[in-house]
Amino acid sequence: MRSALFALALIAAPAWAASDFAYTRKVGAGEAVIDSRPLADCSRASLPGARCLPAEDFLGTSRQLPSARDILWLLGTAGLDGSESVLVVGQDETARDFVAGLLYLAGQKSVRILSEPLRTQGHGAGAARGVVRSTVWTAPMRDRLWVLGADILRNKPALIDARQAKPKSSASGAVVVADDAYQAIARFTQLRAGRGLAVRVDPDGLALAAGSAQ
Template sequence: MSRAAVIACCLLLAAPGTAGATNNLAYTGDPHWLDRPGTVVLDVRPLADCERASVPGARCLPAGDLLGPHGRLPSFRQIAWLLGTLGLSGRETLVVAGERAQRRDFVAGILYLAGQRRVLILQRPLQAALHAAGLAETPGRPRSLLADPIYQGRPRARLIVWRAELARALTRPHPPLLVDGRGRDAYLGIRIDAYRGGHIPGALSLPADGLSTPQATRPSATTLAGAIAYAEDPMGGIAYFAMLHAGLGAAVKVYPGGWRAWAAHTALPVSDETYVARPRHPTDVAASRSDRALSSSSIGLPLGLLAGVAGGAVAYTALYLTTRKVSWN
């Protein structure tokens, strides 16, 4: 049996993990964390929603603020400055709340990687949690122009694996375990969401959607310890990383570039590799007709030239015979 098959069996048969065993990054279903003394609430909904009505004292941090152009991640220095503009020092206990799970988990994962001391993820949608806790809605606080105080969290850089580092690790005799958080159809290359379809060689399919299954069927934290998680892109990958840490208590690492960054580098290996069949564009049809016309004209040009030469030769011969006496004897 192959190594991948053995690990897959372990994932299915492993004993239940301890959800939230990574205490510094954990889920909570208790809405009373929203007004507990000593905690700071981060509202990750769009800025307009946060400023209109949020938890009393909440800070507004839309998930999009943590992504640059084309979904690229900012540097740790830029993230630290941004968190400072929210009045964070890194020593607080943060409660991350929102309406969309992936954006909520993405922000929580970024905060944890940036060095935040403790991050709790509120599993309930924010509006439902507000009503459950009996809290009045007040406008959220947006970011200021200056970072005060200076954010002092120490990045957990050891949990991040970059593309070149991952490519080198895959060439070693004992490569690391990888888990792919995309859907099964994307993993197999049936659905192509990047330059190429497929998955990183050796990766196991463990879709993020499947982690909401009953506790008994979840993989154990021990099985996943040291694994490298990735998904489609930075937002999906870091949200998946946070889900594995907070939901399963698994001490995984993350390849934040995700499948899109890996697939775009054509020198990197891919399993179950597929490509998008490019549809014919109207300009392609016109170009094809133009090529056929050019081909016909290029063939017709020498034929016409030969016919003209032959006709000229016949005319010259007839003129010569009519102007000279030719003896046949």
């Protein structure tokens, strides 16, 4: 993604409300449901009113992200403008957490993640996103949570290796790193939404070479 959208916070990550990014065991009223499963599964059956937004729609062949402009355009094809409170569901936990984290980083007002198994029996098909944008994304991205590999080399923040089940560092502003954006953003979600750690993320897959992750 373009470097202008990966501003490194020079101070600790800003305060954030736990309620705007969290796991839940219930489907809430009035939430826009985002189904992160493969399109074939979502199109077969999903929760009422669900929008199909598979993780693979955001990833290149090496699991790299497209440009910020393309991400926001893609979200617009799903009818999202960022002002919605969304509930992300899915079967594969990593795919679900990746989509949830990307929505949160993009500026989605509120993102909750259904931790319970998705039950679609008796429900209708989810809605596939359009081929053209139906809504313009207007929410500001959470730029302070994105960190570039070059900024890590220069500023040397604490790093958290996404491959480790129990990270050693819990420092505010620590940066989650991985080999690719898919693993990094999914782990960012698990730590920030699941454990309440004020972590940031390097989605470029370059930071593992910057130093020893914790």
